[in-house]
Amino acid sequence: MDELKRQLREAAGAHHPDRARIHARVERGMAATRATRGGARHRPSARTSSAARPSWARVAGATAAVAAVLAAGGHTAATVLGSDRPDRSVTAQPAAPLRADGTVDPHSNRFWAQSNLTLTAPRPLTTLTVDLRVAQTGGVASTGHWRTLPADDFTVSVREDEAGALHYTWTLKPGRTAPAGRHVFAGQYNHAEGARAADRDRYTVTATDSGGERTSLRGDFAR
Incomplete structure (x- = not known):
């Protein structure tokens, strides 16, 4: 011992x-x-001392x-x-990026169309500007616009550039926040009769999220 x-x-x-x-x-x-x-x-013999037991x-x-x-x-x-227990440590995953997707609404027809920009924000946005450009392909004229976020949170303008293209621009007002989630911005317009090609239509998105990360996105509506 x-x-x-x-x-x-x-x-x-x-x-x-x-x-x-x-x-x-x-x-x-x-x-x-x-x-x-x-x-x-073994049973100790009678001669075994108690100390040896x-x-x-x-x-x-x-x-x-x-x-x-x-x-x-x-x-x-x-x-x-040694242990057979698996390692249960979890690696933190980075936040998903801001995403945008431009499409021509399936309800568009031979005289009228709607261009949709779907924005997916993983975090709340503290600044946001969306510009939707519809190329002049003949007879293009605005008939309206809408967005799924509250109208009071944005200033909206519709203008023509030097090439005659329509620009729908939504700007988040200072002090307002766009929540995380899926948001749609849509521009509506008439056009010359027939199937309209959207391959020259474009969108631009600039935003800052609640973590201070600034993102710029550009894309088109061609399908």
């Missing part, structure tokens, strides 16, 4: 436990316990000594012997 106590004191004072030494001590402690238990299987106190002491060695080395049984 003196030798075991000396080993325990050495393990407790070590700043950087040696796992190989700890394994060896555990094995020695377990071997001592098995040897003690093995002696208990196996003692459950000694078995318990050896078990406690093994636990103390593990504790002094900063290891649990699972650490020493």
Whole structure:
């Protein structure tokens, strides 16, 4: 027991436990316990002194000594012997980016059309400007516009540029916030009779989210 106590004191004072030494001590402690238990299987003769008889106190002491060695080395049984538990650590995923998608509304016809810009915001937006440009393909004239966000939160303008293209522009008012989610901005217009090509239509989006990240997006309505 003196030798075991000396080993325990050495393990407790070590700043950087040696796992190989700890394994060896555990094995020695377990071997001592098995040897003690093995002696208990034989009935002692009448001449055997009481001091030589196996003692459950000694078995318990050896078990406690093994636990103390593990504790002094900063290891649990699972650490020493290995563990089958999977690593449950979770890696933080980056926030999804702001996305925009331009489409010509399927209810458009041979005389009239609607261009839809769908904006998907993973975070609230503190600034937002959406410009929807409809190229002049003959007879293009505005008939209206709408958006799914509150009208009072935006200023809206409709104008023609030097090429005759229509621009629908929505600007979020200072101090207002567009919530995270899916939002639609639509421009409506007449056009010359027939199927209208939208390959020259464009959109531009500039926004700042609640985390201060600024994003600029450009795209078209060609399908």
